[in-house]
Each structure stands twice: as structure tokens, then as C-alpha cells.
Amino acid sequence: MSDLGYRFDLTAEEMPTQWYNILADLPYEIPRDISLKNNSEKQKMVMQVPMELIRQSMGKQRYVDIPDEVLSAYRQWRPSTLVRAVALEKALDTPARIYYKYEGNNISGSHKLTTAIAQVYYYKKAGVKRVTTGTGAGQWGSALSVACKMFGLECLVFMVGISYKQKPYRKILMKMNGAEIYSSPSEITEAGRKFLALNADAKGNIALAIAEAIEATTTDNSTRFCIGSGEPYSILHQTLIGLEAKLQMQKAGDYPDFVVGCLGAGSNFGGLTFPFLQDRLVGDSKVRCISVEPASCPKLTRGEYRYDFTDSSGVTPMEKMYTLGHDYVTPDIHAGGLRYHATSKLVSAIYHHGDIEAVAYQQREVFKSGVLFSQTEGIIPAPESAHAVHGAIELALAAKENNEAKVILVGISGHGHFDMSAYESYLAGELDDVNITDRQIRDSLDKIPDVSALLDQ
Amino acid sequence: MSDLGYRFDLTAEEMPTQWYNILADLPYEIPRDISLKNNSEKQKMVMQVPMELIRQSMGKQRYVDIPDEVLSAYRQWRPSTLVRAVALEKALDTPARIYYKYEGNNISGSHKLTTAIAQVYYYKKAGVKRVTTGTGAGQWGSALSVACKMFGLECLVFMVGISYKQKPYRKILMKMNGAEIYSSPSEITEAGRKFLALNADAKGNIALAIAEAIEATTTDNSTRFCIGSGEPYSILHQTLIGLEAKLQMQKAGDYPDFVVGCLGAGSNFGGLTFPFLQDRLVGDSKVRCISVEPASCPKLTRGEYRYDFTDSSGVTPMEKMYTLGHDYVTPDIHAGGLRYHATSKLVSAIYHHGDIEAVAYQQREVFKSGVLFSQTEGIIPAPESAHAVHGAIELALAAKENNEAKVILVGISGHGHFDMSAYESYLAGELDDVNITDRQIRDSLDKIPDVSALLDQ
Numbered sequence: 001m002s003d004l005g006y007r008f009d010l011t012a013e014e015m016p017t018q019w020y021n022i023l024a025d026l027p028y029e030i031p032r033d034i035s036l037k038n039n040s041e042k043q044k045m046v047m048q049v050p051m052e053l054i055r056q057s058m059g060k061q062r063y064v065d066i067p068d069e070v071l072s073a074y075r076q077w078r079p080s081t082l083v084r085a086v087a088l089e090k091a092l093d094t095p096a097r098i099y100y101k102y103e104g105n106n107i108s109g110s111h112k113l114t115t116a117i118a119q120v121y122y123y124k125k126a127g128v129k130r131v132t133t134g135t136g137a138g139q140w141g142s143a144l145s146v147a148c149k150m151f152g153l154e155c156l157v158f159m160v161g162i163s164y165k166q167k168p169y170r171k172i173l174m175k176m177n178g179a180e181i182y183s184s185p186s187e188i189t190e191a192g193r194k195f196l197a198l199n200a201d202a203k204g205n206i207a208l209a210i211a212e213a214i215e216a217t218t219t220d221n222s223t224r225f226c227i228g229s230g231e232p233y234s235i236l237h238q239t240l241i242g243l244e245a246k247l248q249m250q251k252a253g254d255y256p257d258f259v260v261g262c263l264g265a266g267s268n269f270g271g272l273t274f275p276f277l278q279d280r281l282v283g284d285s286k287v288r289c290i291s292v293e294p295a296s297c298p299k300l301t302r303g304e305y306r307y308d309f310t311d312s313s314g315v316t317p318m319e320k321m322y323t324l325g326h327d328y329v330t331p332d333i334h335a336g337g338l339r340y341h342a343t344s345k346l347v348s349a350i351y352h353h354g355d356i357e358a359v360a361y362q363q364r365e366v367f368k369s370g371v372l373f374s375q376t377e378g379i380i381p382a383p384e385s386a387h388a389v390h391g392a393i394e395l396a397l398a399a400k401e402n403n404e405a406k407v408i409l410v411g412i413s414g415h416g417h418f419d420m421s422a423y424e425s426y427l428a429g430e431l432d433d434v435n436i437t438d439r440q441i442r443d444s445l446d447k448i449p450d451v452s453a454l455l456d457q
Numbered sequence: 458m459s460d461l462g463y464r465f466d467l468t469a470e471e472m473p474t475q476w477y478n479i480l481a482d483l484p485y486e487i488p489r490d491i492s493l494k495n496n497s498e499k500q501k502m503v504m505q506v507p508m509e510l511i512r513q514s515m516g517k518q519r520y521v522d523i524p525d526e527v528l529s530a531y532r533q534w535r536p537s538t539l540v541r542a543v544a545l546e547k548a549l550d551t552p553a554r555i556y557y558k559y560e561g562n563n564i565s566g567s568h569k570l571t572t573a574i575a576q577v578y579y580y581k582k583a584g585v586k587r588v589t590t591g592t593g594a595g596q597w598g599s600a601l602s603v604a605c606k607m608f609g610l611e612c613l614v615f616m617v618g619i620s621y622k623q624k625p626y627r628k629i630l631m632k633m634n635g636a637e638i639y640s641s642p643s644e645i646t647e648a649g650r651k652f653l654a655l656n657a658d659a660k661g662n663i664a665l666a667i668a669e670a671i672e673a674t675t676t677d678n679s680t681r682f683c684i685g686s687g688e689p690y691s692i693l694h695q696t697l698i699g700l701e702a703k704l705q706m707q708k709a710g711d712y713p714d715f716v717v718g719c720l721g722a723g724s725n726f727g728g729l730t731f732p733f734l735q736d737r738l739v740g741d742s743k744v745r746c747i748s749v750e751p752a753s754c755p756k757l758t759r760g761e762y763r764y765d766f767t768d769s770s771g772v773t774p775m776e777k778m779y780t781l782g783h784d785y786v787t788p789d790i791h792a793g794g795l796r797y798h799a800t801s802k803l804v805s806a807i808y809h810h811g812d813i814e815a816v817a818y819q820q821r822e823v824f825k826s827g828v829l830f831s832q833t834e835g836i837i838p839a840p841e842s843a844h845a846v847h848g849a850i851e852l853a854l855a856a857k858e859n860n861e862a863k864v865i866l867v868g869i870s871g872h873g874h875f876d877m878s879a880y881e882s883y884l885a886g887e888l889d890d891v892n893i894t895d896r897q898i899r900d901s902l903d904k905i906p907d908v909s910a911l912l913d914q
Contacts, residue, residue, distance in 0.1 A: 006533075009466060009468075077835060172884070175881070177832060378563055420630065420875075421629070
């Protein structure tokens with residue numbers, strides 16, 4: 001390979017025009033969801049999803065055409081870059097070849113914009129005027145507000161109070177894109193007012209922010225609830241990442257031994273890895289897809305595969321997932337996007353069948369790798385993405401140990417420009433690692449309602 | 458043009474390998490600098506510039522080879538993107554075709570990294586172990602720290618106290634790259650301690666930060682003072698921006714009627730426009746190069762062309778420039794990089810001879826255009842860059858008025874991710890426009906020492 005060829009860019013014409021649906025190639029079924037009757041009213045609100053998105057979550061069509069309007073919006077920043085991390089390789093003195101796929105190069109700053117655009121397109125087509133959501137650190141709210149601005153929909157965001165205060169830059173980004181944004185708990189919903197009556201200086205939490213968004217939802221088309229990750233359709237949309245990366249690896253004349261992504265609810269990890277996993281499911285590839293999760297939120301490595309709610313308030317239908325229990329209180333680590341108690345039923349089933357692997361790391365080693373990546377490759381990874389970077393570095397060091405020229409592809413899901421205070425804490429030596437006990441996980445798992453009786457229906 | 462072809466990317470192989478030196482093509486001389494004797498000791502410290510950089514400031518060689526190590530470092534993010542701003546055109550409903558060249562896509566966040574890398578390379582080659590500088594809002598300090606990390610030099614930065622406090626993200630970026638950074642006034646220099654003795658809670662200013670850096674400079678190779686913009690060599694390095702843009706405009710099958718850049722000390726503006734200006738100086742191009750400055754710091758539009766110090770403390774040699782007086786106190790606008798009392802002698806001479814044009818805008822209209830650009834093109838321009846965006850939008854609206862399909866190329870010198878609080882102030886209606894009186898400018902100009910006697914030597 002030429003020393004010049006660090007970047008393997010695709011032209012606009014080379015961008016794939018279909019998403020990849022892994023359901024077509026899985027030799028097993030995804031367990032169906034279960035609805036508890038006492039939640040039916042709120043569930044209706046949550047489940048008012050456009051028919052097209054429901055079809056995308058259930059269908060077995062291998063490739064799904066990306067609508068022209070969505071393709072056109074994607075072209076603002078896609079195809080995204082794939083780079084060989086030559087400087088990082090040198091710093092590690094490894095025989096491994098490391099490539100990274102970078103999703104932070106758009107105004108929202110992360111991969112989430114890829115599904116936000118598709119979702120907003122389908123909601124608009126269904127006649128919806130406004131979408132609403134709850135957001136924690138703000139990546140999803142940012143992406144949704146950008147997509148709404150593109151397609152002319154209104155956007156109502158409830159942002160967790162403490163983040164609204166401590167992470168002001170994403171709040172400003174949402175305002176810049178015309179979103180109506182409230183610190184949650186807010187005064188505009190009953191849920192918010194109730195909470196405020198009890199806690200005057202409330203910091204809020206993601207469950208409450210979502211509850212406020214659900215309350216603001218209507219049964220007509222005026223306001224619908226919209227969710228960012230975990231659902232099979234959001235993973236489907238994100239497969240564009242992996243599809244592009246496959247073409248780019250071809251340009252590089254290489255093929256990965258490992259594909260590494262961080263894992264929250266699953267859309268980043270699934271989007272990057274599923275197109276490669278296809279080669280393994282239906283071809284003779286031996287590619288290993290490795291998910292990286294925080295040691296403080298170890299759903300795959302220490303959770304159980306069982307039915308649980310996808311939200312922490314227990315309103316949604318129950319899905320079969322690797323979970324720590326919807327009541328699990330994730331320690332306050334900086335990778336907000338990975339602080340989810342479970343992961344998508346799709347990723348969970350695939351892990352259960354042994355087709356992907358999982359590792360968990362502590363945040364100090366993760367930030368150390370994030371700093372090294374910044375210094376060598378000139379991109380500051382978001383704290384979430386730094387988990388994947390650390391996973392890739394561990395693999396590259398193992399390759400050095402064994403003197404093997406392994407090929408590693410790592411997904412950088414977003415930039416850390418709005419998370420610099422997290423890096424500051426790390427550099428100042430103020431970050432702690434967190435050791436979760438088995439007992440903590442057990443206690444939380446024990447709070448999940450037993451649904452075994454319902455499974456024989 | 459295909460609807461797909463929004464981006465006109467160059468491959469790594471297509472990146473120019475030489476800088477362009479406009480001195481070769483100017484039909485007039487740049488007035489020589491003047492040194493005042495009473496400043497000679499400190500001047501020595503300021504002027505310890507590697508011979509190669511001095512040659513680059515005086516020579517008339519039309520093209521200067523970029524060293525291989527510098528080219529290799531540039532490839533981390535260069536060639537930078539050139540995009541046709543189709544969404545912005547639509548929003549303006551203009552027949553004009555608007556292209557933008559984006560320099561924010563590197564870890565330092567602005568064009569400054571392009572000269573920082575070259576300078577650090579030459580300082581290292583000259584045997585220097587550490588460079589030091591003063592930085593205001595932090596763009597230059599950030600770029601220098603990144604370049605030092607790349608080449609293994611130490612970096613000592615004095616950052617204006619108030620920015621150190623209010624713009625923490627750039628400070629963290631510098632620390633991440635291993636720079637030693639002090640809030641100025643600091644305790645480690647005499648200048649800093651003196652200032653602190655008089656003002657316990659000192660906010661500092663750029664003149665003091667530079668004075669501290671100069672004090673930290675040594676006459677041997679252990680620590681040298683390094684400066685970011687304005688010097689002919691820094692503009693030379695930045696011409697890569699314009700050289701790339703020329704190739705990219707060819708790919709687009711278009712040629713600009715206008716090239717628009719914001720103007721501080723001159724390296725962004727000169728870097729973008731000089732390669733196009735060459736076509737006008739030695740060819741038959743009618744391209745118009747337009748500099749955009751803040752109405753609150755109107756050096757070209759309301760300053761005088763005369764000898765002045767390039768720093769506000771009056772330590773440096775005097776250069777013939779458009780200036781508002783080195784004592785001019787720029788109102789506290791958010792475009793920190795444009796708050797310079799003068800502009801490069803090179804840009805000044807070219808303006809004096811009528812080869813470029815200048816406009817000045819108020820910050821509220823500038824931020825309004827910055828928000829529109831963010832919403833349509835998905836890039837948040839730095840407040841400095843938003844000045845250029847506003848200039849381009851004004852031209853596009855004039856083209857609409859006259860129903861002319863003008864071609865406009867605008868330089869986006871950096872991203873605004875670390876300036877979101879400025880956008881927040883704008884969105885909250887808290888920004889004021891500032892009207893500078895003729896008297897203010899006159900008073901400041903009258904403080905410049907009269908050097909007419911020295912000119913007849």
C-alpha cells in the first residue's frame with residue numbers, strides 16, 4: 001500500500017443505496033415482544049410508529065431501498081471516512097493494521113443522525129407534524145433536531161436536567177436547529193410538575209424525560225414519540241456504516257480479522273458490524289465482531305438473557321435481551337450513550353447464538369486510549385467511541401505479542417468536542433474506575449417481573 | 458452538474474506539494490520593516506526565527522517545496538473538503554453557485570494547524586527543543602500544541618486568563634496534547650508576577666500573554682517564541698488552502714467570480730485568496746477577492762496604511778500595515794481571531810494597490826448567517842468564519858437581486874464547536890452590535906510613534 005493512501009474515501013456515487021437487513025440471513029428467530037396489559041395506554045403512545053418502520057423491524061427482505069430524499073440528506077456528510085491509523089500503529093509498534101470508520105463528521109457529531117434522518121422522513125410521510133423525545137447527554141436529541149430542521153418538522157425535546165445544565169453545548173445545538181427544548185423535569189407536563197413538587201432542585205433522569213415526552217404525545221398526527229437506538233429499524237439504518245466500510249476495505253485491499261464497536265442500545269455496534277457478520281453467516285469469512293461495553297454497565301458480559309422492559313420506567317413492551325434489569329442504576333460514567341441497562345434484542349439474540357463477542361473495560365483505561373488516539377490520529381473520540389478504540393488497541397497489542405499482522409477495523413461513533421470536560425477530569429486524575437458487585441446486578445435483575453407464564457400463550 | 462456532486466474531494470495523491478509565494482508575482486515591493494533601537498533586546502527574542510522561515514518571508518521564488526515530513530503530517534486531514542452549498546443556495550433562492558472550502562476538520566479545529574506544523578518542523582530542524590507562545594481564545598495555542606505533539610517538541614503556552622476560565626475546552630485540548638499551559642498573568646514570569654501584584658484577580662490580555670512568552674524565551678535553542686499569523690511565512694503555508702481549492706473548482710467545472718475570507722492578521726485570508734489572485738495578477742482572471750472584517754475592528758475599511766507595531770505592547774519591529782493603532786482596544790466580540798488591531802503587511806500592501814477589496818459587518822448579522830449556514834450545510838462555522846459566510850450570503854443575495862449566476866467561493870477557517878456559548882448569546886438575543894466612532898480610531902492612531910524621520914535613512 002502506498003504511504004499516501006491513509007484515507008479510503010468513497011465518492012458520492014459509490015455510496016450504497018440500500019440498507020442491509022440481517023434478519024434475512026440469521027439462521028434463528030428473534031423472540032417476539034410481550035405486552036403487559038396494565039401498561040396498554042402508555043404503550044399505545046410509544047408504539048405509534050409509522051408502518052414503514054414497523055415493516056423494517058419485522059421483514060426479512062435482505063436489502064431495503066433507501067428513499068431518495070434520505071439519500072440526498074445523507075450526502076451532506078456521507079460516505080463517511082475510513083482511514084488507516086498509521087500513526088497509532090507506529091505508536092503501538094504493532095504489526096497489526098488498524099483502520100477506523102469515523103461517524104463524527106456531521107453537525108450532530110455522531111452516527112445517530114443516520115437513523116434520525118430516516119425516521120423523520122418516515123414520520124413526515126405518515127403526516128406527522130412534530131416529533132418528541134427524551135434525551136440524556138443530548139446526542140440523540142441533537143440528531144433528531146437536525147433531521148427535523150432538514151425535513152421541516154417541529155421537534156420537542158426533554159433533556160435530563162443535570163445534562164441540560166452541565167452539557168450546555170448540545171442544548172445550544174438543538175436550539176440552533178429550532179428545537180423546542182425543556183430541562184426535565186419541566187413545568188409543561190404533569191409528570192414534570194409532580195416530580196418538581198417533590199424535588200425543587202431536581203436533576204432529572206432519562207426515564208422521567210421519556211415519560212414527559214410520552215405525555216406530550218398525541219393520538220393524532222400532531223406529536224409523535226420517537227426513539228433513537230435499539231429498535232431493529234434504527235440498526236437497519238445504521239448498516240450504511242458497515243456497508244460503506246466494506247467497500248472502503250476493498251479499496252484498501254484489506255479485510256478485517258476483527259470489527260470493533262462500542263455497545264449501548266446497539267445501533268452503532270449493529271450498524272458497523274452486521275454487514276461484516278453477513279460474510280460470516282452466509283460466506284466463509286472468519287471475521288470476529290467484538291462489542292465493547294463499560295465495566296460499569298456490563299449487559300453482555302455480566303447480564304442475563306431474559307425478558308425485560310426497554311425503558312427504566314417499565315412502560316414499553318418487554319423484549320428478550322441481555323439486561324442488567326431495567327432498574328439498574330448505572331454509575332455516573334462519562335460515556336452517557338453506553339449507560340443503558342440492556343441492549344437491542346437483535347444484538348442480544350446474535351450474542352446468545354455465539355456469533356459476536358463482548359468485552360468490558362474500565363473508564364480510565366478507556367480515556368487513556370482516547371487520548372492516545374487523539375494525539376496520533378487527530379480525532380478526539382467521544383467517550384463512548386473511546387471504548388471501541390481501547391478494544392482495538394488491546395487487540396493490536398495482542399497481535400504485537402503474538403507477532404501477527406492482524407487487521408482491525410474500529411468504529412468511531414462520534415467526536416468528543418462536547419465532552420471535553422470528561423477528558424479534563426481524566427487528565428486531572430479525577431476519574432475513578434467502578435467495580436460492580438454480582439450482588440448489585442442480582443438485586444436489579446430480581447426486580448424484573450416474571451413473565452414465564454405469558455410465554456406459553 | 459450531477460445532483461450527487463456536492464463534494465469535490467482531492468485524493469491524497471492530488472494534494473499540491475508546493476506552497477505559492479505571491480511575492481513572485483506582485484508588481485510592487487512590500488515596504489521594509491523598521492526597528493526602534495530602544496526595543497532591541499526584546500526584539501532579539503522575538504526575531505529568533507529559523508533561517509528557512511526568514512527566507513520564506515523575503516524570497517521571490519514562486520513555488521516553495523513542502524518538506525516530506527510536513528506533507529506527511531498534513532495528510533492527517535488534508536486535502537480539505539470543498540463543497541457546493543446547494544442547501545444554502547436553495548434557502549437563499551439565489552441563482553448564485555456557492556462553494557465552501559472547510560478547514561475545521563482537524564483536531565485543532567482551524568486552519569492554523571497548517572502553518573503550525575510547518576513552523577514546528579523548521580524549529581525542530583533548527584535544533585529547538587521547546588516553543589512558546591501567547592494565545593487569546595486558544596486556536597493558535599491549540600494548533601501549536603498539536604504540531605509539537607506530532608514532531609516531539611515541548612510546548613509552553615500562556616493563555617489569556619479570562620479565556621482560560623471561559624473557554625476551557627481549548628485549554629483541555631492543549632493539555633491533551635501535552636502542552637504546558639498557564640493562565641496569564643502567571644506566577645512563573647516576572648511580567649506575570651508584576652501584573653498579579655497589582656491585580657489579584659487579573660483577567661489578563663494578549664499583550665501580556667505574549668510578554669510572558671517572550672520572557673520565557675532563551676537565546677539558546679531551549680525555548681523559542683513562535684507566532685501564528687500575519688508573518689509572510691505563515692501566509693505562505695496557508696496558500697495550500699487556495700491551491701487545493703483551485704484544483705477542486707476545476708473538478709467542479711467552475712471558477713469563482715468572488716473569493717471570500719475573513720480577515721484577522723491575514724493568514725486565513727491570504728492563504729485562501731492568493732492562489733486565485735495570482736490568476737488576476739499574471740492572467741486574465743477577473744476574480745474579486747473580498748476580505749470580511751468585524752465592524753468593531755475595521756482595519757482595512759477604516760484604518761490607516763502606516764508603520765505600526767505588530768503587537769500591542771510595542772516590542773516588535775514596525776511594519777507598514779493597515780492599522781487602527783497598536784493601542785486600539787477592540788470591543789469584546791466573539792470572533793477572537795479577528796480582534797487584531799492591524800493586518801499583515803502583505804495583505805495591507807495588496808489592498809493598498811487595489812488588488813483586493815474589504816467589507817465590514819456587525820456581529821449580529823454575522824451570527825444570523827452562521828446559524829443559517831449551520832442549519833443548511835451542517836457545519837457550525839467559528840465566529841470568525843461566520844464573518845466570511847455572511848459576506849458570501851450578501852453577495853449571493855445581490856446576485857439574486859440582479860439575477861446573475863455568480864460563482865462564490867467562501868473559506869470556512871474553522872468550526873465553532875468550542876464557541877457554542879457565543880451562539881447561545883446570539884440565540885438568546887444577548888449580543889449587541891458595536892459602533893466605533895471616528896474619534897476612537899483617531900485617538901488610537903495618534904499614539905503610534907512617528908517614524909517618518911527613520912524612513913529617509
